[in-house]
Amino acid sequence: YFRRWSQEQPRGVLGAPRSVRVPAGVGSGRVPARADVSGVSAGLAEGGETAGRKRFADWKRAGLATYDSGHDDLAGDVTSRLSPHLHFGTLSPTELVARARRSGGSGAEAFVRQLCWRDFHHQVLAARPGAASADYRTKHDRWRSAESAGEEIEAWKAGRTGYPVVDAAMRQLRHEGWMHNRGRLLTASFLTKTLYVDWRVGARYFLELLVDGDIANNQLNWQWMAGTGTDSRPNRVLNPVTQGRRYDPQGGYVRRWVPELSALAGAAVHEPWKLPKAERARYDYPDPLVELAEGRDRFLRARDKD
Ligand SMILES: Cc1cc2nc3c(=O)[nH]c(=O)nc-3n(C[C@H](O)[C@H](O)[C@H](O)COP(=O)(O)OP(=O)(O)OC[C@H]3O[C@@H](n4cnc5c(N)ncnc54)[C@H](O)[C@@H]3O)c2cc1C
Structure with missing residues (x-):
């Protein structure tokens, strides 16, 4: 259906535009090369499924075995840094569970447990959407506000x-x-x-x-x-x-x-x-x-x- 629909569209509808006119007052320029963007650390720089799978494969070799004992070590920093991929959906959590378990060991099980937290919070929010902004279990705290603190x-x-x-x-x-x-x-x-x-x-x-x-x-x-x-x-x-x-x-x-x-x-x-x-x-x-x-x-x- 998608192929037929796209063939019926006038040429150019689905392609990326060659240029975009920016509104007055907005500066235009070249998209910066990745190397020019400072502050983005290893493992977070590249998006997309291919980059995500490569990141996981590299980390599985280097970090999975020590994840159980080392994932709380701030300086060692052995966690996977896959969270952006999991957030944007460029990696599937069930695929990660299957691939980690294939490697086996306590590191894999600890990693799966962390993925369960992700699942848990998504399920809680699905059941209680209001918890995005209201207390899930209120004690009527008299928090200090942005104004007072x-x-x-x-x-x-x-x-x-x-x-x-x-x-x-x-x-x-x-x-x-x-x-x-x-x-x-x-x-x-x-x-x-x-x-x-x-x-x-x-x-x-x-x-x-x-x-x-x-x-x-x-x-x-x-x-x-x-x-x-x-x-x-x-x-x-x-x-x-x-x-x-x-x-x-x-x-x-x-x-x-x-x-x-x-x-x-x-x-x-x-x-x-x-x-x-x-x-x-x-x-x-x-x-x-x-x-x-x-x-x-x-x-x-x-x-x-x-
Ligand atoms: C105050 C606070 C705010 C947070 N905000 C976010 C957020 O906006 N987005 C986000 O993805 N995570 C958030 N987390 C959870 C967690 O800190 C990150 O998922 C994790 O640090 C990402 O690094 P990683 O991919 O190397 O994790 P790893 O240790 O390699 O874990 C693998 C994956 O498991 C999931 N995971 C791990 N720990 C948790 C957790 N406690 N809760 C839910 N999922 C978890 C993540 O998807 C993570 O990518 C927050 C935690 C706290 C305490």
Whole structure:
């Protein structure tokens, strides 16, 4: 039917136009070559099914075996980076499950478990479309809004909160249009539970920048971390210092994204405020925006009122 229909169309209807007239005031130019586009990291640069399958095949050889033990390691960064392909549909999750299982092993099973999260969030959203913008399980939080917490939200977005692992992850997002899953978890916890800002503020910002930005996965992961979603432990608060020490034990991830601290060796990079005063003054890096205990108490007090 499609072939007959396309043959019946006047020539040129289905072909790409030779040129496009742009409205007045809009500049025109050449489409940049991929090499000229900075900031797009390995594995995210090429679209389409062929590129997606190649990415998966390369990663299966190099990363699948260590995925189980290594997928939370921020500096090692062994995750597949297939999320843009899965979001745009240039790879099929069921094909990935079948191909991973053919390789077998604990890495393959861990990878399949992560794909299940994707499926889960899509099913939850299909059943409850309102959860894209409203609390899935509301506690009537009195979140701080974009107006009342403006400066703190800007510091969070800019990667200047004074908590190195939070800042590293936020800068990775700005630079690459992508962020490691562990970074997404701890930056979302920091915004919602330490700063007590409405999860929708963070979800909107992620959707603006993420190359894999996806309503189901983004909104429902944000809700999971904010405690308004499907997490069975809605009051969990991720401590950025503990998270940094656990998932970036040598500090390599922080040094990669927060160059102001690159001279600090090892795990000391996670707590620059502990340095002797004179040494601390040498680093052009902000003090913590808020004390962790203070943020945590504010969140728990607000919860207890309900
Ligand atoms: C606050 C927050 C926001 C997020 N926003 C998005 C988003 O907009 N789009 C998006 O695709 N993912 C999102 N995620 C989920 C997850 O962080 C990414 O899918 C993952 O980091 C993508 O990297 P990867 O392809 O290397 O993942 P891998 O570790 O290689 O996992 C393989 C695939 O499994 C799926 N997956 C893995 N973890 C999750 C998860 N927690 N939830 C749902 N699917 C998962 C993804 O499709 C991923 O590509 C978010 C997570 C959090 C905590």
